[in-house]
Amino acid sequence: MTWHFVDTNGTFRLENADQTSYLYFPLVNEAGMMSAITPTLHGDSKIDQHHFLTLPVSVEDLHNTRSPRDVWFFVEGHGPWSVAGNSARQIADRWTAHADRVTVEAGLLWHKVVRESGRLPLRAEILNFVPAGDDRVELMRVSLTNSGETPMRLTPTGAVPIFGRSADNLRDHRHVTALLHRVVCDRYGVVVRPTMSFDERGHTPNTTTYAVLGVDENGAPPQGFFPRLSDFIGEGGTLDWPQAVVQNLPPTHTVGDTDEGNEAIGALRFAPVVLAPGETRTWVFILAVWDDETTTPQALIERFGRPQLVAECLERTRAYWSARVDALRLHTPEERFNLWVRWVAVQPTLRRLFGNSFLPYHDYGRGGRGWRDLWQDVLTLLLLEGEEVADDLLAHFAGVRLDGSNATIIGHRPGEFKADRNNIPRVWMDHGAWPLLTVRLYIDQSGDLDFLLREQVYFKDAFTHRARRLDETWQPEQGTLQRDAAGNVVRGSVLEHLLVQHLTAWHHVGEHGMILLEGADWNDGLDMARERGESVAFSAMYAWNLRQLAELVDALAARGHTHFDLLEELLPLLQPLDDESPAAKRARLTAYFDRVSRTVSGRKIAVAAEDLAARLRAMSAALAERIRTQEWIADGDGWFNGYYDDHGRRVEGRWPDHVRMTLTGQVFTLMGGVADEAQVDGALASADRYLWDEAVGGYRLNTNFHEVKLDLGRAFGFAFGHKENGAMFSHMAVMFANALYRRRRAAAAWRVLERLYRHAQAFPVSRMYPGIPEYVDPRGRGMYPWLTGSASWYVMTLIQWAYGVRGVWGDLLFDPQLLPEQFDEQGNAEIETRFSQWRLRVRYHNPQRLPPERYRVQSVMLNGKPLSHEQGRISRAILHMLPTEQVHLFDVVLEDVGNTAKMTS
Template identity: 50%
Template sequence: IGRISFATPDRDLNNWLSWVTFQPMLRRIYGNSYLPQFDYGRGGKGWRDLWQDGLALLLSDPDSVRPMLLHNFGGVRIDGSNATIIGRGGAFIADRNNIPRTWMDHGVWPTYTTLLYVDQTGDLAFLLREREYFRDPQIRRCRQRDVRWTEAYGNQLRARNPAKRGASGKIYRGTVLEHMLVQNLTAFCNVGAHGLCRLEGADWNDGLDMAAERGESVAFSAFYAWNLDRLADYLEAMDRGGTHNLLLAKELLMLLGPGQAKRARLEAYLDVVARDVSGQKSAVRTDELARDLRAKSRDLASRIRRQEWLKAGRGPVFFNSYYDNRGRRTEGRRGGNVRLMLTGQVFPLMAGIATEEQTDRIIESVRGLLKDPRTGGVRLNTDFGGTQPDLGRAFSFAYGEKENGAVFSHMAVMYAFALYLRRRSRAGREVWTALYRMAMDSWTARIFPCVPEYFNADGRGMYSFLTGSASWLIYLVLTRVFGIRGELGDLVLDPQLEKPDFDAKGECAVRTFFAGKPIHVTFVNPDRLSAGRYRVSEVRAGRRRLPMTALAGGGVRLARAGFRAFPSDRDTHLVVRLAQAR
């Protein structure tokens, strides 16, 4: 507690952010049992919770999160699906309600969180640590049940016993990198009629649960495309560092290389790994694997950019988010109304799929169609005008409640994060500070100081201490607003602070940890310039000017080695001076 704190002119904001940083701690201690509301009071932790709670914790204490990350990879199945609940003692459970299904977004979060760990620490070797795979009766991405599986087999995948036909042998272990490849490559190949990742049981929006046969998620296809591209970046870094070859499960090579018959390749792979794996590993050149992942990323990204950009007559333009169970686009003009979902805008923005022009048009469309005129909060979707039995039960809620058009904090924060990634800091600030104002209107919100899961139609904050939103908010404010983040172990200072973030002297500050050292960073903006108008001109620790490398956009990079001399028991004060951009 207190490892990350902010100092802006708004004292209420500073205090509120202190409470928000506390939320991931509560979830880490109590799981879903803390302040139970409705279905969230039954203990255990969900798959997304594990990885997203880790975001804020990684920023302040990555060493403590490392064992947790390695443990969690043990919940991945070789078919790319995973255990959905982690119970007492870290035990993996297929599903709390004994109704196993595959949430198609579950494969994106382990990669995203793990790469944040690598950036904060520079620990590329972690990607080569080995872990077991989860095994239970569910096979073929939970579409079938293995009647031959028994408890005697155990809950860890085994290699086939070469000495006894049909028998299982030793427990199989693969690298963390292999686990991530399994999740991302199976999703890439699991495409529907429009060439995009199938929706399966649902995605991040649990209420989109009635399109398992023909549904596709444009939104998370974009996220998978981004994951593949980023994995290629880290593979190239490993190659530069001397890791020129990697050992991967022999079966996984079925999903690598060019080829258009994605579903057929996936089904062949699922056939081979349905019960056991061979236990054999094949050497793959690191640079060739990077090129293959990059090509797959471009394949998905170009399809989304070309195929899913919609124009509603002369009106708003934006990306389609989904296909329903009849293979129809979910968005666009329907009669006199325009249907728009925020999710399908967030991830094409975040992944860099949206062009600069498309980015600005999305901001206009979201502002015009999803921004609540009373609160300023961004809604999850427009009113679709009734139930959607070919898409999901989310639309059975009244409009403005839960997954049907509420101001959903998690997606709103991710939207703000995407806007900062695209250097649209004013628009991003507008989004996340609206959540702050809604939460601080305690007479209406009726919550303790925190960011809730969502605000309902009446502006009341609901599910007060669910923390996916909290972790992402701290992650946003520290790494994008203040711009303090790791990059392959080095420190990046790349602020996008706006005029209201600075006090009368043109200063604001944050306290955090980096490379195990407590640092207090003060940004000095004497000319009160707006983001995009300034650059980092110097960084000082006391009287010493620190060596730095300039980055595009006005930020700088400081080598990790320079932090070794900093004390571990007291703050090192860094002063970051901002000057007119050249």
């Protein structure tokens, strides 16, 4: 049993889909409608944490609850049949000869279930999608076919329970909040508008309306309604055997009737139909949420209330989502991989729309995206959508505090930030490192070095000294903008913001000279070493970033920017230290924190570009050398220690009965050039020995420490092999592949990407739809699908490092590291992608199918004409002569380096 692609757009089909637990599919649009749906039509629909149309569900609820989207048919001579398979009789028939047959077919981004009854000649086709556009609706089209030889008389009843309030109320005043419901039976369905939003900290009037509407294929409305859940299921009844359907009771309400103070359900009774042999009838349902006065049930029916209107809307939605990923097309010998990558490419957009919440596994947080997610999700948008992201990137820098920390929750509007998560102020030590990675990618793609000179404000709230102290003078009414002593808003260049993040980090070190772990780093599970914990792993990333900052300063200087105006308070952090001990660094940093904790002078001092670049390089080199020498564990092939715990002890190494090693400790030391060549090979060999596990799809995040390390983090309380404790965690695994490509270990890098694909697409083991999971559990199941930062890194690594299509200061570079097996029999490999505003089709020609260490770019043809290049690098000036509305074909011939060497000698 597995899914199969059925077209060239990534549409897939899975038979017997109801026989796999935990499967769900996302449906979403830019307007904020978010849904999840399963093969049995479970899941939920909502617009945010406080506005759930249907019952909020976590992953275990998918098989524990009885409240799916449903349409019931009372069949004369038989009784109830549910298109969701939700009747008690159908549930009892599972794993018997009478079980329904269920097939899921899904595409970008729509979901269809085909259910064939095991007892009756009935076939239902249920299509669900959230239309692209401005409407917060989920559309559901139900078609029923009589596949028998005799007519069948049926009575249809749509049934979608309406929760109509905050997810908080699932366990907080659930009954009391139902008392707020005001229900109206509209001509087309059940409409619920609670009187208020219940919050004991301060109740507010409610302005949101929830509705379940429906029509038959001719546009006829329901004949009546059961708006009260208790009436629909009956006294002593349940949603899997509702009395109103089982006994085919007449509706309790008609058009214009009202109800209040009860749990609601959009139960819509339609006129009975006689279904002739071979005949199909269709009904359309609209699940809607709105908070404006112009949206009405009638208006929604006029837009969506016909099967043809649904079909037209579906085509627009398909086109919208296809356009999000069409910029990337692979042409490898394996078509399954080519199409699987389309699903990986859509995942960053799903993350942008869902955040890290609102899907059944992601039952934490309250919506919105975290700081780290924001910067990484832009990676794929830059590569695939060619969007003008500079303004958005600039807006994001408004979240940086002058102490180098940042607001941790991003609001809905660009530049809108909130101070903490779940009212818990927390600082992640790696947050300052990610913006530079994205900015460097943007500059390499666009050539827009002047972006570094654009100005932005700083974030200010009560938290100072990296959330260790409070500014008692700050009040919320003062707003969240940093001001100077005169009350003026402080602004600084993007370069200055990046310097604030990195200079503070370089000084914020523990007793071993590594940057303090604080609340955690990328690994949220390392959250119990706030005093003495240190992250060697991300110290390596900061060391790399400091070197990149120096390169950026040099590039600006080459364009005539010889001096940069920086905040007066920041300058001491650029001065060399006579005493470079950790204590001296922290003392200087504390003095800086004190100076910027409330207001600043507002004065700027000009710093010479040459001096700035030199100091940044020196800081980078000092930190990198310390890591390279101090943190290398010379055991066997060797590897880098990644952390110190809250007792100041080295975390990794050889214990009497086991080895402790993390993948994270190797990734950034390799990626950032901290590790020397021998250390790269040693760390890779150790990772292969201690972390690689074919059964879970690749490299584990860590070995089994055999200890609940309360002095490092909650991760070690998890069962080994789950989440941050030793799972194959896709994000770090893919970043390791990226690091290996950067260090020219192409075979090892491709092994990571290829094994992750092999595992994820092997449905009998992974039990997931196409795409990348957050991690793989010990049994091989793909966990937390759809929303993972690994998708952005997978796409970026594939395009820029495997296929080698990337930017360098705005120029286009071809630098492939494709293995012989990635070329077809003729020695060709092809990718369609986007570079800045240009769409490219790149064909590599490697007729001898040489390995990457044996070839280099010999010649480049552009649209059939020879093109000048410098070691595969194409000047942006040439690109500017190309129209942007067409796809440009680059034929790149790879030559044998050995033959070239013989010819030149």
